[in-house]
Amino acid sequence: MTVTRSLLLFACAALAEIGGAWLVWQGVREHRGWLWIGAGVVALGLYGFVATLQPEASFGRILAAYGGVFVAGSLAWGTVVDGFRPDRYDVGGALLCLVGVAVIMYAPRSA
Secondary structure (H helix, E strand, C coil), X not given: CHHHHHHHHHHHHHHHHHHHHHHHHHHHHCCCCHHHHHHXXXXXXXXXXXXXXXXXXXXXXXXXXXXXHHHHHHHHHHHHHHCCCCCHHHHHHHHHHHHHHHHHHHCCCCC
């Protein structure tokens, strides 16, 4: 249950951070305005709170692992939302990052 909860929290954090960054991008780069930017800032702040809900207590470990989730999630977001077409190197790199996430977060450790 702990791993499942952790994975769900990583997914929620990815939606908040990547979605927030995308909203800011849209507001600034696509000239959609301050409402989009403000919504993005709120979503980015929500990401900070979601990260604190991880069962693991180490800030450094959580943020390091989340970096891999961010890489893979950003490529997925770009594919779904912006029509980006990742190449095999994008996909391979994202998979390597997710393996890193698994090692960092879920490898057995002695107490």
